[in-house]
Every structure is written in C-alpha cells, then in structure tokens.
Amino acid sequence: MQGNWFEFNFTGLKDIYGEARRGDLLTFAFSLDAGRGRVSFLVRTPQDKEGQPILNDSYAIIALDRSRRWDRYLLLGNHMRAGNFKVRIRSFFAKAIAEEVCGVGGDTTGFSLNAALADINTRIPHRLGGPESLSSLRAVRAVMGSDWSKEVDDGDKTHVLSFPRLTLPRRPRENTLLKLVGCDKPESEITELLEVLRAQNTTVAWSAFPPKSDPWATRPRRGDRASAPAVPQEPAESTHDFERGYFRAVAVLLRDVGAVTPEVRRVFEHGGRPERASPDDAALFTQHGLFGGPHE
Template identity: 30%
Template sequence: MRFNFSGLQGIYNQAINDNEKTLAFQLNNGNGRFVFMMFFDDTDDSKDKLFIFLRNINFLVKLKMYGSHRQGTFDVYINEYIQEKIIEELQLNGNHGNFNFEDFLIELNTQIPATYNRANRIQTIRQIWNNLDNDFTNELVDEAERIILKGIVHLPEGKSPREKTLRKAYTYIDANPDDISELLESLKERNITLSWTDNPDLEISFADALMRIN
C-alpha cells in the first residue's frame, strides 16, 4: 500500500532550514515503540529514505520516500511483510480484532512532532544504536571501527565537515546531549571536524576537545 507521511513536513522543513542533517524521534502507539530516523547529508546513501526502528522486535524498516518533501509529500510503499512486522511490533493478538492498518498509519502520522529537539534526537539515537545492525550503522558513520575521539581538525576554506564524521559524537562521546549539540554547532560554524582513532592511547576528553576549539 502507498501512504503519505505528511506529518513530517514541519519537522523536515525545520531541519533543512537549520542545516540539520539528522533527525530521530520516537512515537509510542499502543504497545508499539517506533523510532523514526531521516538523514539528509548529500554523502549519505540513505538520503530520501525513511527508517523506522521497531524497538520491541528490534527490526529496522527501510522505506524509500517519493514526492516533494518541502510541500508535504512523503509517499512510501509498505508491502505485506512490513505490515506484518509493524503489527508484530504492536503486539496485537490473534486475528487483530477490528484493527485497521491504514487507520493506524493515519493516527501515527498525526503523532509526528512539528519541531525537533536536538538533545532528544541524540538521546533517541543513543538508546537504539547498539540494537541497529552493523551494515546500517556503517552506512551512517565514516570508518565505523574508529570510535575513540582523537582531536579536532581545521578544514581548508570551502570544505565543510562531513556529517558522517560528526555523527559519531552522538554515541561515542560521553557527555550531556545538550553539550554534544552545542559542540557540533560550534564545529560547523567554525569549519572544524572531529578526528577519530582506534588507539585508546590517543584519546582526548570532551573537555579537551572544547578547549582546542576555543
């Protein structure tokens, strides 16, 4: 079936206007816990895809989005297999009673927030990161094996930090989500990126990273 998640329009437009490249938020419906994720960086293969992580059953739904997102068109095609997975997430019993899948999607669509919160986004990703399969996490970050913060790098003029590099901060820096948001905002404003390693002897602290920026 085809469905338009039109409720994404507000939060999508806010992210684009704010130059945010990552969205993540959780919707609770019945017994189901649905984590919506979108990634907008031009270097992401996942651009123009909607990811919904079903937390009860640890299953990731990947949906290609069609239409003019700015105008509120987020058409996706949901096959029978995905429908059954979503119903499984809802923990419905037997023949599902009077459950109507399209009515459920309409209700879920109305729950989508109109705006996002940077700190909540980071907290949401942290909560599910270890439950995501390696292939997917490798899509989201550069050099997934390098997760130890080594330092900062000032980029040459005209070159911007890659979201896939900055995104590691969400899960691999032990700091308050609000502080992480401020860090990433400062990096983007000053055209600085983070450097990562797999050598624990080279690790620097979050405080050290801030000092090197300032």
C-alpha cells in the same frame, strides 16, 4: 497492499523537515508512542564527498523499539513545497508494525496498517527536539545493532584524534559526526558538542587506536606489535576520549571567537573534568581565566 508494499505519505514530516533544512541540519530523529509500542524515526539527507547535501536522496529509518525491527525508506515526492514524504512499506515490515502497535505476541486481528500509520503521522513533532533527538538517535542505534555501522564512516575507528576545521565549501560529514552518538555521555552534552562542531564547520578525525599523545591512552606492552593495541580497547564510548575531545572542540571555538563569551562559557562548563583537557588546551583555558591548569 500493492503487491509487496504499501504506500503511505508522512505529510506530518513537513514542518520538522523544513526546520532542519532551514538550519542546514542533515540529520534529525524523534520517537513517539504507537499503540502499545514505540516508534523512532531517523531522517537523513546524505552528502557527497565534499559534504554537500544530496537533497533528492533523503531517507528515513523507522525503528520499532519493542519488537527490535527496522527498515530504511527513501522519501519520495516534493518535500519543501508540497510536503510529500511518501514511503513504500514492505510487507515484512508491515507485519512488524502490526506487532509493535498491538503488542509483541498480541492479537493483530482487525489491525489496519493505514490507520496505524495515519495515527503515527499525526504524532510527528513539528519542531526539532534538541537532546530528545539524540535520545531517539540512540534508540535507533540500539535497534539497528551491528547494522548501525552502515550509517557511519569507518566504524572500526573509535578514538578521537583531533577536530579539524574545514574550509568551505567542504562541510563535516554527518557519517563522521554521528559516531559521537555512541559516547557514554548525557544527551545534552553530546548535543552541545555537535552544535559547536557544525557551527564552526569542524569535523572529527578518528583513529582505530588511542593517539600516542593521549596521556590516558593504553600503551602497547613490550613485545606487542606496534600496529595492534595491547588490550581490547574501549569504543568511542570512552569517557576519557570524549572529555579530551570535548575540551578540544571548545578550544577551537575559543580560538575562533577570541574571548570567553557566554556561549563559550556555557559549552565549557559541559566539558567534564578539567584534567582531561590536553596540555595545550589547558594552557589556552588558563590564559582566558577558565581554570588554573590541567590538574587544578
């Protein structure tokens, strides 16, 4: 330890970070076993207001799954050429790592922080994990609890309004897309949706209240203030909201492609129940022969 921190270079991040950068992916996560515990990493490259990456500010959130502790670290050094990802582990988190590796409440006598981090470094995957990455994102979110709101924009806005296409050089903000992580849907489906949104340069417009045009939204009771929901609302985990939004994203892809390609059909089949599609999207899908209508 140097004072209140210990420097370690996570050189094992080079391959997976490089793959993410080559694919313009600004957020990825992975989990790995560490002694008797389990550690999840969330690696992010922040964006400016236009959605452009701020490459020198990449950071990692390290979450200890069993001891429920986490910390955020700026990644120092030249990442792409030299493969340096130096972090300065704070003393309180070094103790938390010892507890995670040795077991919560276990004997930490003889524990070596450098040896533990070196072992973690060798276990870092070399390739991006697809749905496994989303599972790790959820693990980080669970450990962070209410602090997760710092990683997303407008945490109080949990209802999907629309999927607007952006004009380059503007790009979707990861702080907006990451809110989909909280949806109560399988990792594979959310991963598929995120891939579509990023590929189509499409973002998500969120609202604090269900949209009025949503036939499944909870309506305010008579006499209630219009600005407040009638009853406590479900968060973005609402299955109705997610399925309607998923079909809307597929509609964006279909309009862009103009035909039912294998990619469109593959994404469509993950969408959930057809009756959750909006009337406009249902009409588009009917036109292209994907299903007979919103209530088939």
